[in-house]
Amino acid sequence: MKVWTVTVNDILKRDIFKHAKLIAGENGKHREIKWTHILEMDEFDEFINGGELILTTGSNIAFDSPAGIPKIKRLIEKNVAGICIELGTHVKEINPEIIQTADQHHFPIITFPHIVKFVDITQDLHTIIINQHHQMLKQLHHLSNQFNELSLEPNGVLKIIKKLHEHFHTTVLLITDDKKTYYSPLQNNERLETIRSFMNKSMNIEAYKDFLLDNEYYTAFPIKGLGHSWGNLCLQEKSENLDEFSFSVLDRASLAIAQILLRNRTIEERKQNQEEEIVQKLLHGEEYESSIAHKILPAPAKNLYYRLILVENHTHEEYFNKDDWEEIKLQQSIIIRSLFKKYGFFPAMSVTKNKIAVIASFYKNSNAQKDTDRFILVSKEINHIYEKNIFHGNECNIGISSFQKDYANVASCYKEANNVLFIQKKQILKALFYEEIGVYRLLSKLSQEELESYAAEYLGPLLEYDEKMNGNLLLTLSVFLETMGSKKETADRLFIVRQTLYHRLDKIKELLGEDFMEPMKRQAIEMATCAYALLNNNSNFSEFTKQ
Known part of the structure; x- marks a missing residue:
């Protein structure tokens, strides 16, 4: 491998340096020289970038005295390649302590015993550096062409x-x-x-x-x-x-x-047209050709399971024309499929403009948490993907179904993943998996009318009071239930004093009954607050109280 740098050792072999002497920094001869710089000023820090070979007559640094050590150290800290000093005019000899400091830091000091033309040194070294750089670019271009041809x-x-x-x-x-x-x-x-x-x-x-x-x-x-x-x-x-x-x-x-x-x-990916069609039919419970499905989905096995993952983005369809979308769809498929394969899944996918569905098959681990962790890692990586005009992962919602064996259950998994997305977008829970949404699994199966009726039956008087008085009894009740009836924790979470909480709880008892914390009624009320959360933003208070 050819070395394309110019070092202190290289320049010492040049004719223009035949009378020069390396008096310090023998172990620093490998230092790379990027440029030369004539330095005759006291304050030089802002004029040095690092890698320079300094040329000086010594008018600005006391090389013949220990007083010059601080400036030598500043040059070393600025990562200067080395320094050439012309002896005679300002400096007769180099102080031993400066030589010792340079040796300790492997910093080359080169002396010229007589007057030299710095312009000749600069021209010679810059010619070498530029030629080396040109040859390097030429070789790099040659290698790039070879790589492209081999590709x-x-x-x-x-x-x-x-x-x-x-x-x-x-x-x-x-x-x-x-x-x-x-x-x-x-x-x-x-x-x-x-x-x-x-x-x-x-x-x-x-x-x-x-x-x-x-x-x-x-x-x-x-x-x-x-x-x-x-x-x-x-x-x-x-x-x-x-x-x-x-x-x-x-x-x-x-x-x-x-x-x-x-x-x-x-x-x-271009061969996956049949996959798109099969996955869509599975999602919607339609009939499909089993012979084609067997080419796309892993064959059933004792330990083979799957989850359905929905990745919902919020890109508006009007942003894409047909030709653009076909290319974007292809690239999204490549990104997402590769990500699932990386974590050991067997993905079958459908990509639409607003939603990506992945049937992620996997061999179940004896430690179930490891399988769950893999899905979490995939989800995090999806959210961190950012490819301009192609995929913005940070704007995506992700919902994951329960795990299943039979592909006949894909349609129900599709509903489960959509329910998770719905709960996320309503900001009810920060759930990723269907099993994390708890009671909402049951509530999501009810119609809007059934939810409204149930919420109104158990919360109607309280909701009506909040609407008329612009109150927050529902919030107080929800937090009180979440904290298992802890008055101190409820007051802390609501940022209110105990007396205010007692007043609100008395009003809740008046509206819902003294027995609202009895086990059966409490369960019913908790479920009603969840039903109300599902309906929120879709219905107003009056619609509940009309039941």
């Missing part, structure tokens, strides 16, 4: 991995989000399972990340596209040993690999 060939991913191995002369491997692995050289596969296991736990890498396995350092680079991580490219090398050119090469290779993976997913 169009059969088995392009593996060929790109091999090309990276040839360039870096170290082990290179790729682990995709669907657990496929590519590596080069082929014989270096002893640690493959260990690396794969580690990367599966750390798939979402934002930039690059170092990790240590079996005393070997690796650097992982994410393969990203459409707001999703498609895998990680790993190089057996510490990131601190990689220069700017190496990062650029890996960036170009990652882009070419991402294009291959996305192209393959796009081809697969």
Whole structure:
């Protein structure tokens, strides 16, 4: 692997430096020189970016005295590459304490025994730096073209991995989000399972990340596209040993690999037309061809279950024309399908403009919580996806049905997931799963008329009072029931004094009866408050009290 940086060691070999002497910082000869800078002023901090080789006659720094040490340290802190000092005019010799300080920080100090033209040094070094940069860009362009050409060939991913191995002369491997692995050289596969296991736990890498396995350092680079991580490219090398050119090469290779993976997913996704039709029929309980369904859904097995996930977005249909929507739909399918596969699910999907339905089949774990956690992780990742004009996960609501075995129950699962979405949008509960909505599972099966009748029967007088007096007895009652009748906790949660609470509770007893906290009546009232919450924003108080 060619090094494209210019170092202190490189410039010491130039003719213009043949009379120069390195008097300090021998261990810093590897420092990269990005530019040269003539420095003759006292206050120089804002004129230095780091990486410069400083040229000076010493008019601004007392190099012949310990008094110059603070300024030397400032140059070191600014990450200057080194300093060249012309002896004679302002400085006769370099103070030993300054040399000692430079040695401690591996900071090169170069002296010229006679007057030199700084303009000649600047021109010579800048020519090298610019030529090196030009050659680097030329080589980078050449490698990019090679990556692009390989991406169009059969088995392009593996060929790109091999090309990276040839360039870096170290082990290179790729682990995709669907657990496929590519590596080069082929014989270096002893640690493959260990690396794969580690990367599966750390798939979402934002930039690059170092990790240590079996005393070997690796650097992982994410393969990203459409707001999703498609895998990680790993190089057996510490990131601190990689220069700017190496990062650029890996960036170009990652882009070419991402294009291959996305192209393959796009081809697969275009074959899913039958899947859309079958899933829609399952959602609405319509008849379908079982032979086609068997190609789309996993075959029933003893330990195979599924949940239905609904992802509801709030994008208005008029924002899309037909051609745009077909492409957006395809990309949404790729993103969501890949995400479910990443967590070990077998997804069958239907994507419409406002709702994505996923029948997520999975083999049930002996620890049920692990399966639940997987769905939670998928939901969180969906909410964090942001791909402009394609998918805004932070604007989505997600509802998940109960788990089932028989695909004949998909239609009922569809209703369950919709009920969860309804509860979320009404801001009644922050529920994700159908089993979390509790009594609302029963109430959601009742008609609006039945809910109104039930709420009015148990809460009618209280609702009528709140409406006439602009009161908040219903809120007080709800909190009092939630706190299991704790007056202190109720007052604290309502931010009122105890006396105010006692007055409200007396009024509630007057309206609902002294026995409103008796077990059976209390259960009925609690259910009535839930029924009212379902109806809220759809009906006003008078509609309840007319029952």
